[in-house]
Amino acid sequence: MLERIEDIVQKGRHEDRGGLAALVILEIMDTVRLIDMGFNPLYTTLQETVNKLECVSNELFNVAVCDTLTQ
Template identity: 35%
Template sequence: MQQTQNTLRTVAHENSSKAFILSAQMIQLEVVQGAVARLMDRIDEITHKGWDKNPGMACCAIDEIRDTVRLIDMALFPLFKEILEEVKTLNVHAQDLYDIVISEPEVQSVWGKEGM
């Protein structure tokens, strides 16, 4: 029973830590989303000013857009991989918790007593 309680504490602690990390990564995603919104505004400005019709200005605009998209991609790709790993870990923890709480008879009896 002590082993089960320790395992539950460990998994719950790790789960909480991973959720905190995901919250921080969501903030990073908001920053990337803001960069995409600013890029879209810049593209609208370029087309509104007609720079897309002027070959010289179009080249400058394309270079600026390309550089911005590269920066966004540099931020987004590793962040996506990190979030994917965190979600996989959370799924493992969820399965561990399910296995402990639902599958182990001693835990079921403790939960049954507390529910009374």
């Protein structure tokens, strides 16, 4: 969404509709940036947790399945 808004602003389409539309588009862009900045640390933390969980699950799979197959 942020990319689409930036595309609109970069091409100047927000100014074609008048001053009020330009202000609204710029306000929406600022709001989306703030939301993105708020969720970025959460996304990073979740990604790290998922990576750790995947590593542990792979180890557990290797212990459970590989040990069973070798016995």
